[in-house]
Amino acid sequence: MPTPRSPNLLSLYPHITARDRALLHLLDDHQVLTTDQIHRLFFRARRTCQIRLGELADLGLLDRFRFARAGGGSQPWHWTLGHQGYRFQAAAHRRPEPTLRATRQAVHRLSANPHLTHLLTVNEFFVRLTTHTHHHPGTHLDRWWSEALTTRQFRTITADGHGLWRVGDTTVGFFLEADTGTEPLTRVIAKLDRYAQLTRRGGPRYPVLFWLGSQRREEHLHRALRDRHDDVPVATATHPGDPAEAVWLTAGTTVRVPLAGLPSSHGQPVADNPNFDDDGTFVC
Missing domain, CATH: 3.40.1350 (Trna Endonuclease; Chain: A, domain 1)
Known part of the structure; x- marks a missing residue:
């Protein structure tokens, strides 16, 4: 049986805002953020944040997980890139197209990471x-x-x-x-x-x-x-x-x-590679 094809990434573009792209970039660099962290970074209203994160998850751009809380209830949602989010970031940075299996493994490993x-x-x-x-x-x-x-x-x-x-x-x-x-x-x-x-x-x-x-x-x-x-x-x-x-x-x-x-002396801006393209800058 042939493997189902992923939806055309281009079809998602009309649904991706500049704020969404900033969030995808951030999760690509830093792996995981909670709902509260994303709310403080990008949104004024918490409910608006929750609704938008749900929409991005439905599009496959984000994925999420959470654990049981000691004493009952659940911890906050932890958000990371979904398969489409991995594909979008791979295209943006000219990386190889990830497979669905690879992106699922990445999410599973992150969720089980003892250093989470x-x-x-x-x-x-x-x-x-x-x-x-x-x-x-x-x-x-x-x-x-x-x-x-x-x-x-x-x-x-x-x-x-x-x-x-x-x-x-x-x-x-x-x-x-x-x-x-x-x-x-x-x-x-x-x-x-x-x-x-x-x-x-x-x-x-x-x-x-x-x-x-x-x-x-x-x-x-x-x-x-x-x-x-x-x-x-x-x-x-x-x-x-x-x-x-x-x-x-x-x-x-x-x-x-x-x-x-605090005292700070910049020396060489990047010690080992002065020609590095500084794409670590984050503008929110």
Whole structure:
């Protein structure tokens, strides 16, 4: 029996808005977002967001999954690309046409990924920064890079993400380490060795942001940082709150500063490939 053909992708184009394309691009780069995250990024009304996500799922552009919540009920919907969304993004980036089997496997692997909570935490950091720009003119998230893209471009490091945050005429680059408390602090601090190597190679001297789950974890990390004497700027904050605001505590200080107030030296814009086409920029 012949395999059924996928619907003509071109027939979906009249139904895809500019906002939809931005969402597809974001999910292509960052894999998964919850309904709440998408609402804060793109919509004013939550109900409008829910209706549109359902329509995109009916078109095959999005797929979704959710899990049972401890104590009853369900967790929020987690949204990712559907088969047609994978096809659309493959065409946009001149990648090979994905098969239905391949896209289904990708969704299944993502849903069963033991690091899914960590991935959502990383994305939440950048969602909050983007949401901040909606209410504060003169601020902008110029770059939102995933772990995969950051690693590919800087090679030496394996940050959870990289961004460029702009307030007025000030632009601060940063590397994000989203901490969920599952690793011992000795292993967390050892990650700084790779950032020191990057700086010595002439790469950017961006602050490493440790986004932590509790104030106690933050206090323990600062105690452990006292013995380090390298030239890597480090700042910490806890998950509640707005990461654009004065929540960042640098090593050896007691006063919290906003993200735009952290020290940042750009060095080479992209350490290992200065000819890279910066398609990691996200405009919302």
